[in-house]
Amino acid sequence: xxxxxxxxxxxxxxxxxxxxxxxxxxxxxxxxxxxxxxxxxxxxxxxxxxxxxxxxxxxxxxxxxxxxxxxxxxxxxxxxxxxxxxxxxxxxxxxxxxxxxxxxxxxxxxxxxxxxxxxxxxxxxxxxxxxxxxxxxxxxxxxxxxxxxxxxxxxxxxxxxxxxxxxxxxxxxxxxxxxxxxxxxxxxxxxxxxxxxxxxxxxxxxxxxxxxxxxxxxxxxxxxxxxxxxxxxxxxxxxxxxxxxxxxxxxxxxxxxxxx
Amino acid sequence: xxxxxxxxxxxxxxxxxxxxxxxxxxxxxxxxxxxxxxxxxxxxxxxxxxxxxxxxxxxxxxxxxxxxxxxxxxxxxxxxxxxxxxxxxxxxxxxxxxxxxxxxxxxxxxxxxxxxxxxxxxxxxxxxxxxxxxxxxxxxxxxxxxxxxxxxxxxxxxxxxxxxxxxxxxxxxxxxxxxxxxxxxxxxxxxxxxxxxxxxxxxxxxxxxxxxxxxxxxxxxxxxxxxxxxxxxxxxxxxxxxxxxxxxxxxxxxxxxxxxxxxxxxxxxxxxxxxxxxxxxx
Numbered sequence: 286x287x288x289x290x291x292x293x294x295x296x297x298x299x300x301x302x303x304x305x306x307x308x309x310x311x312x313x314x315x316x317x318x319x320x321x322x323x324x325x326x327x328x329x330x331x332x333x334x335x336x337x338x339x340x341x342x343x344x345x346x347x348x349x350x351x352x353x354x355x356x357x358x359x360x361x362x363x364x365x366x367x368x369x370x371x372x373x374x375x376x377x378x379x380x381x382x383x384x385x386x387x388x389x390x391x392x393x394x395x396x397x398x399x400x401x402x403x404x405x406x407x408x409x410x411x412x413x414x415x416x417x418x419x420x421x422x423x424x425x426x427x428x429x430x431x432x433x434x435x436x437x438x439x440x441x442x443x444x445x446x447x448x449x450x451x452x453x454x455x456x457x458x459x460x461x462x463x464x465x466x467x468x469x470x471x472x473x474x475x476x477x478x479x480x481x482x483x484x485x486x487x488x489x490x491x492x493x494x495x496x497x498x499x500x501x502x503x504x505x506x507x508x509x510x511x512x513x514x515x516x517x518x519x520x521x522x523x524x525x526x527x528x529x530x531x532x533x534x535x536x537x538x539x540x541x542x543x544x545x
Numbered sequence: 546x547x548x549x550x551x552x553x554x555x556x557x558x559x560x561x562x563x564x565x566x567x568x569x570x571x572x573x574x575x576x577x578x579x580x581x582x583x584x585x586x587x588x589x590x591x592x593x594x595x596x597x598x599x600x601x602x603x604x605x606x607x608x609x610x611x612x613x614x615x616x617x618x619x620x621x622x623x624x625x626x627x628x629x630x631x632x633x634x635x636x637x638x639x640x641x642x643x644x645x646x647x648x649x650x651x652x653x654x655x656x657x658x659x660x661x662x663x664x665x666x667x668x669x670x671x672x673x674x675x676x677x678x679x680x681x682x683x684x685x686x687x688x689x690x691x692x693x694x695x696x697x698x699x700x701x702x703x704x705x706x707x708x709x710x711x712x713x714x715x716x717x718x719x720x721x722x723x724x725x726x727x728x729x730x731x732x733x734x735x736x737x738x739x740x741x742x743x744x745x746x747x748x749x750x751x752x753x754x755x756x757x758x759x760x761x762x763x764x765x766x767x768x769x770x771x772x773x774x775x776x777x778x779x780x781x782x783x784x785x786x787x788x789x790x791x792x793x794x795x796x797x798x799x800x801x802x803x804x805x806x807x808x809x810x811x812x813x814x815x816x817x818x819x820x821x822x823x824x825x826x827x
Contacts, residue, residue: 287631287632287733288631288632288633290627290631291626291627291628291631291632291633292627292631292633294620294623294624294626294627294631295624295627295628295633295637297620298620298623298624298704301620301700301701301704302644302648302701302704304663304669304670305659305660305662305663305664305701306659307663307669308659308662308663308664308668308669308670309658309659309662309663311662311669312662312663312668312669313662356558356559356562357559359555359558360555360556360558360559363552363555363556364556367552367555368552368553368555368556371556375556375559378559378563378567378568381563381567381568381571382567383758383812384758384805384808384809384812385567385571385805385808385809386761386762386764386779386804386805386808387762387764388762388764388779388782388783388786388801388804389571389574389782389801389804389805390566390567390570390571391570391786392570392574392782392786392797392798392801393569393570393571393572393573393574394566394570395786396570396573396574396577396798397569397570397573419562419565419566420566422562422566423566423567426567478650481650482650485653485654485655485765486653486765487653487654487764487765487768487769488764488765488783491783492783492786492787499653499654499765502654502655502658502769503654503765503768503769506654506657506658506661506769507772513658513661513662514658514659514661514662516655516658517655517656517658517659517662520651520654520655521651521655521659524647524650524651525647528643528646528647528650529643529647531646532643532646
């Protein structure tokens, strides 16, 4: 009896998750009347706007990861080494992006960094790019921090640092050549999660008017029939790829990001 | 003393970043919610939230979030329980957890596309239901761009999140507790009602709050799915930021403040419940 119910729950749930995936794939192949074809994919991939926005978002995602690592790794290391009492405070701050909706944060950016403010970042394209980058880094902060902090917890930070210092290493060298390689697995899993989040992000990019992949997808969805389905399949493949690699890494390195 | 000064310097970049790009922008909105255009303190903006349009947008947002959180909890719990203790083959758990990790992050614009392709007017399921069973769901009043459509779509990331969080809690239920209950003559129903559910209750309630916040703040999926036809809070705020549709910027700040209050309370409930749940999970 119990087994019947279990299977029923899994089958119903499984259908709910499988049908949209099958439906999307089927729809994306329907562009040519009467037969299945890859026309929708051809149309999407040959669209110069697709390439421009996709590479913009990939570049943004990579920069977000870089910025995230630069902020998170030294901080998490330093807090563990010297300021353990500050840990709850830092942890609280890193969780804030999960509490404050992204749309509110970006609303604040627009108000705080407008052209008549002290720091008029939204006045220029490069300034807005920087603002968007920082926005993405905030979005990634909870995941990045948690991953790195979990990674650090497996190390004896104090002994490693003392050993490096007694051999004459400076702080930059300790963090870059000793701590970072040791938490690389954790950093990588945080990085792939950040990548998956940033690549399709819509709200911040749309409100800051940046030519990112998310707003492009939305625009295409409002104007075309079959291409959006093809885009959804591509986006799902990217997400799946990122998360797959992440799980593989966490299995290889033995670190794991706990879900919120 | 010098040592303390140096120590603080190490976390300075982090605090500067958090202040500039997280705390100050949010504070700015919160303060704006309590100011009139001349910059004087006022509660008029918050009172302005009582306008029928904004009240109804909060009402429908909260309704959608409640429905998708509740259904997400129920279905997610059923699936997690099936895998952990339902007697299905063990190998199912790995793929289910992996898939949940992916699907809980598959939100936003593509998710809306997937559901349009599936349950839209010419979507696969819509057509198959009509051709195979003669059921025309649109003639029956179903619409993807509605309360139920949005709820159904949100479940795609709500259920996996529930599975990810509740599976460890279910695995934390010790076999001894069940055996002790059985020795004392408890039936399966009694075990669940009097032992397992009370232990799991904080986890369930906490996850419910988290799922609620999760769907309350979701913008992209709703926007790509409905455009601006369904005025839930994030959509209205989006339109307000783009083009001041409320014709009062400070009312917009008040609305954003209202959003922070709702998601803040939900997250607070999650944290409190989680602390309680951990009491049993040692």
